[in-house]
Amino acid sequence: MRGLQGASGAVVVVGAGLAGLRAATALRERGFGGRITLVGEEPRLPYDRPALSKDLLTGRRTEAENALPLPPDLDARWLLGRTAVGLDRTARRLALDDGSVLDYDGLVIASGASAAPWPGPGSPPAAGTHLLRSLQDARGLLLALGHGVPLLVVGGGFLGGEVATAARTLGVAVTQVHRAPLPLARAAGPVVGGFVAGARALAGVDARPGAAVEGFLGGRVMEGAVLSDGTRVAAGAAVLALGARAATAWLRGSGLRSAPDGSRAVVCDHRRRPLADDGAPVDGIVAVGDAAASPHPYSGDGVPAHLALGHWSEAVDHADTAAATLLGQESGTETAVPSFWSDQFGLRLRSVGLPRLADRTEVHDHDAARGRLEVSFHRGDRLVGALTANRTSRLAAYRDRLREDWSGLDRVDAHHR
Amino acid sequence: MRVRVDRASCENHGQCVFAAPGVFSFDDDEELLYEEAPGPGQGEAVARAVRSCPVRAITVEGGRG
Numbered sequence: 001m002r003g004l005q006g007a008s009g010a011v012v013v014v015g016a017g018l019a020g021l022r023a024a025t026a027l028r029e030r031g032f033g034g035r036i037t038l039v040g041e042e043p044r045l046p047y048d049r050p051a052l053s054k055d056l057l058t059g060r061r062t063e064a065e066n067a068l069p070l071p072p073d074l075d076a077r078w079l080l081g082r083t084a085v086g087l088d089r090t091a092r093r094l095a096l097d098d099g100s101v102l103d104y105d106g107l108v109i110a111s112g113a114s115a116a117p118w119p120g121p122g123s124p125p126a127a128g129t130h131l132l133r134s135l136q137d138a139r140g141l142l143l144a145l146g147h148g149v150p151l152l153v154v155g156g157g158f159l160g161g162e163v164a165t166a167a168r169t170l171g172v173a174v175t176q177v178h179r180a181p182l183p184l185a186r187a188a189g190p191v192v193g194g195f196v197a198g199a200r201a202l203a204g205v206d207a208r209p210g211a212a213v214e215g216f217l218g219g220r221v222m223e224g225a226v227l228s229d230g231t232r233v234a235a236g237a238a239v240l241a242l243g244a245r246a247a248t249a250w251l252r253g254s255g256l257r258s259a260p261d262g263s264r265a266v267v268c269d270h271r272r273r274p275l276a277d278d279g280a281p282v283d284g285i286v287a288v289g290d291a292a293a294s295p296h297p298y299s300g301d302g303v304p305a306h307l308a309l310g311h312w313s314e315a316v317d318h319a320d321t322a323a324a325t326l327l328g329q330e331s332g333t334e335t336a337v338p339s340f341w342s343d344q345f346g347l348r349l350r351s352v353g354l355p356r357l358a359d360r361t362e363v364h365d366h367d368a369a370r371g372r373l374e375v376s377f378h379r380g381d382r383l384v385g386a387l388t389a390n391r392t393s394r395l396a397a398y399r400d401r402l403r404e405d406w407s408g409l410d411r412v413d414a415h416h417r
Numbered sequence: 418m419r420v421r422v423d424r425a426s427c428e429n430h431g432q433c434v435f436a437a438p439g440v441f442s443f444d445d446d447e448e449l450l451y452e453e454a455p456g457p458g459q460g461e462a463v464a465r466a467v468r469s470c471p472v473r474a475i476t477v478e479g480g481r482g
Contacts, residue, residue: 022468050471069473313432316469334465341430341471348429392431393443399435 004106004284004327009034011326012094012102014084014250015110016040017049018068019289019315023108025071026323036076037102039094041111041247042134043081045070050312052138053159054343057145057166063135084111084250092284106284106326109251109266109274113244113290113310122215128222128237132159133244141239145170149236152176152225154213156183160241161196161344168203168345175206175233177213177225188351191361192387195373199345208233244310246291256282259293265308267293270409271331272322286322289315296338297405298357298384307354311340335407337399347371350392352399353385365391419478420453420463426474436469437462 004011011027013020016038024036040046046068055061079096086095087107094102115131118124128149130141141163145151151167153160156178167174180186182193183200200207208227217223217232224234246265248258257267257275266287268274273281274292290310299305317336324331342349358377365374373389376398382405386398420440422433427449433441434449440459441451455463467475 312471313469337435339432339435341428343428350429350431391447392429392434393445393447395431396434396438 004032004034009105010103011036011106011108012104013038013108013110014094015108015112015289015291016042016078016080017046017110017112017289017315018312019112019291019319020108020110021046021068021070022315022319023110023286023288023322024074024076026319027326028071028074030320030323030327030329032323032327034105036074038076038078039082039084039096039102040078040080041083042136044135045078045080047135049133052135053132053162054166056138057142057163058169066135087251087254089254089256089282089285104284107286108322108326109248109285109287109291110289110315111247111250111291113265114247115240115244116242118240119242124216124238124240125218125220125222127220128218128235129216130237130239132163132239132241141237144237145172147236148172150175150234152222152233152235152238153241154178154225154238155241155243156180156185156209157187157241157243158184158340158342158344160239161200162342163239163241164200164205165203165344168205173206174204175208175235176200177208177211177227177233179210179212181210183207183209186356188349188355188387189358189361189377191363191366191375192349192355192373192389195366195368195389196345196347196349198368199347199371203345205345206233244290246293246308248291256285259306259308260304261293261308263293263308265291265293265306267306268295270295270321271325272318273325284326286325288318288322292318294318295409296354297408298354298379298382303357309338309340309354311338313339335403337402337406339399347373347389348392349387349389350395351385351387352395353377353383353402355385355387357384365394418455418457418460418463420451420455421476421478422449422451423474423476424449426472428472428474430471432469432471433466433475436465441466 083097115133150173153176212228213225259265268287272286293306293308321331355377360378377385440455
């Protein structure tokens with residue numbers, strides 16, 4: 001097999017965001033001395049994406065401050081503003097949108113995700129409608145917020161809440177619409193949703209839970225929306241925060257399995273190797289970050305064996321394992337437990353595990369006046385996650401308990417090797 | 418090895434406490450406490466903490482040893 005034995009060869013990383021950068025960094029830290037090429041769709045070096053919906057929108061952080069530092073010894077070639085369009089696994093060859101071709105010995109799938117577009121009904125006016133995923137998106141939204149026009153946020157997930165928070169911080173009037181009766185319902189359940197809804201009301205957001213956008217107002221320029229409850233919302237700008245899906249169109253036809261959850265992410269094993277259509281792990285390729293769906297300890301009973309989480313921590317936690325796998329080395333012993341965070345409406349929400357899988361939430365601290373919350377999430381008799389608001393100190397104990405489950409994944413995967 | 422946390426950047430993500438519990442911890446008022454000069458045995462855990470801090474608030478001076 002042609003591979004990355006020792007320190008030579010060529011690695012191509014598709015994706016120049018956090019996941020790609022961290023994977024490339026880990027390859028160097030593990031002694032890889034060959035060529036590393038990173039292909040990035042956006043015409044810029046890696047930057048910190050979470051800040052796009054928070055400090056960058058409020059002006060607390062500048063674009064320059066938002067660049068991710070590059071290790072001085074990374075020695076990488078950057079192909080920016082270029083998109084991967086096709087993969088030939090047998091020939092180990094990647095095709096780019098400009099017609100060029102890159103041969104590789106090792107490939108890192110780190111192409112991330114893109115914002116879900118408006119699914120209908122109708123189509124929103126071209127001017128004043130915003131998605132938020134890239135720095136370019138954030139610049140557009142920043143301009144709109146600067147004009148002070150009323151903002152319509154569509155979506156009740158983390159991104160929607162963060163954008164609403166930033167807009168309120170700037171004194172912009174905000175209406176937030178979402179279908180579920182509570183925000184964050186899918187990700188964190190009704191207890192957390194109710195707690196956040198309370199903080200949102202205090203922040204002065206005009207919330208319209210349980211409603212859908214039936215259509216937008218305005219011809220070419222956004223003027224607002226008509227909701228399913230028959231009301232009209234006036235707005236000069238709208239943010240569609242409807243989730244993300246993996247940017248994996250370039251892998252179509254390559255024979256790699258994609259997640260059954262609609263995320264379009266590449267299914268991979270514990271060592272970050274993607275699975276082929278027949279379920280066998282593929283050598284010479286690893287998948288990291290938002291483009292990857294990873295195994296977890298709670299599959300079965302209606303829960304798919306692989307989940308695309310899209311957390312920042314995934315990109316960081318999996319980099320070293322991915323590098324070790326590509327280089328044929330033993331990976332480290334540190335167990336990664338998923339974690340995510342969101343700062344919204346004065347609440348520092350911090351979470352570990354997989355709250356989305358819970359069928360039951362236990363409340364340990366619920367103090368709306370101080371903005372403090374501590375809940376644990378359970379599925380059957382198992383602990384599957386925990387979340388705190390302004391109470392991070394309580395999280396480590398839950399993480400320690402979850403580690404046992406996650407370290408067992410090593411053994412689950414063992415039969416694939 | 419000297420560890421420093423930029424308090425202005427820190428947002429209590431707690432990732433450093435997960436990565437290096439022997440160096441970083443929280444008190445009951447959610448204040449981050451940390452060893453400014455941890456022992457050589459903590460080098461790898463501190464490096465993990467630096468890597469996992471979402472706001473890059475942790476800096477380390479001097480060798481790992």
